[in-house]
Amino acid sequence: MxxxxxxxxxxxxxxxxxxxxxxxxxxxxxxxxxxxxxxxxxxxxxxxxxxxxxxxxxxxxxxxxxxxxxxxxxxxxxxxxxxxxxxxxxxxxxxxxxxxxxxxxxxxxxTLAQRVVAAFGRGNEPAPGMAFDATYGFLIEDFEQPxxxxxxxxxxxxxxxxxxxxxxxxxxxx
Structure with missing residues (x-):
């Protein structure tokens, strides 16, 4: 088995x-x-x-x-x-x-990005497709993956x- x-x-x-x-x-x-x-x-x-x-x-x-x-x-x-x-x-x-x-x-x-934004907010977006969370200022990984x-x-x-x-x-x- x-x-x-x-x-x-x-x-x-x-x-x-x-x-x-x-x-x-x-x-x-x-x-x-x-x-x-x-x-x-x-x-x-x-x-x-x-x-x-x-x-x-x-x-x-x-x-x-x-x-x-x-x-x-x-x-x-x-x-x-x-x-x-x-x-x-x-x-x-x-x-x-x-x-x-x-x-x-x-x-x-x-997606991971949706959950990160819901938990930590969306902060700085220095370029299209590049966003950082509002709480820690870390890049939000957004490959549309869970x-x-x-x-x-x-x-x-x-x-x-x-x-x-x-x-x-x-x-x-x-």
């Missing part, structure tokens, strides 16, 4: 176990096995914070390498626009390993987990 690594900030939610169960059931409905970052052995006792972090990192990377593809929750996390940095790292690792990645978030029906071009061009973007899992199942020939 093909396995799907479940990337995303879901682990940080109070209902993390229920979120993973829902995603696992969705994968199973498509003949896939969902693998969460929290799956595996219990953390050994007595580790200091650095050793705990290393244990989690190594386990997550092992699970990611062992899976056939990645399903990534690309919701904005701890900011109004961008996905969780850990999730983005896992997406990049999967792409580098040649694994298919499907992202999902209901907000992906808007996320930063490095994510949008390397992954399939979907508005829901259901769409993303179905796309991965087709891609994996399940």
């Amino acid at each position: 093909k396995s799907i690594y479940l990337a995303g900030p879901d682990v940080f939610f109070p209902d993390a176990a229920a979120r993973y169960e829902r995603l696992r059931a969705l994968c199973a409905a498509h003949g896939l096995r969902g693998v969460a970052p929290v799956d595996g052995d219990a953390m050994p006792a007595g580790l200091d914070k650095a050793a705990q972090a290393e244990w989690i990192y190594q386990g997550n990377m092992r699970r990611l390498r062992d899976c056939d593809a990645v399903l990534a929750n690309a919701m904005a996390f701890r900011n109004p626009v961008e996905p969780d940095s850990g999730t983005v790292f896992e997406i990049g690792a999967a792409v580098a390993l040649g694994k298919p990645v499907a992202l999902y978030d209901a907000e992906l029906n808007e 996320l930063n071009l490095m994510l949008a061009r390397s992954c399939a973007c979907h508005a829901s987990a259901e769409e993303a899992v179905a796309a991965l199942a087709r891609r994996l020939g399940v």
Whole structure:
């Protein structure tokens, strides 16, 4: 059975176990096995914070390498626009390993530029097609993509987990 690594900030939610169960059931409905970052052995006792972090990192990377593809929750996390940095790292690792990645978030029906302007305002426009946000003064990336071009061009973007899992199942020939 093909396995799907479940990337995303879901682990940080109070209902993390229920979120993973829902995603696992969705994968199973498509003949896939969902693998969460929290799956595996219990953390050994007595580790200091650095050793705990290393244990989690190594386990997550092992699970990611062992899976056939990645399903990534690309919701904005701890900011109004961008996905969780850990999730983005896992997406990049999967792409580098040649694994298919499907992202999902209901907000992906808007472009990154639209979301940046909604969150931070539109500021200086020194030339046509070049705009900066009003809050930080950073250039607004506007390639009419739902996320930063490095994510949008390397992954399939979907508005829901259901769409993303179905796309991965087709891609994996399940």
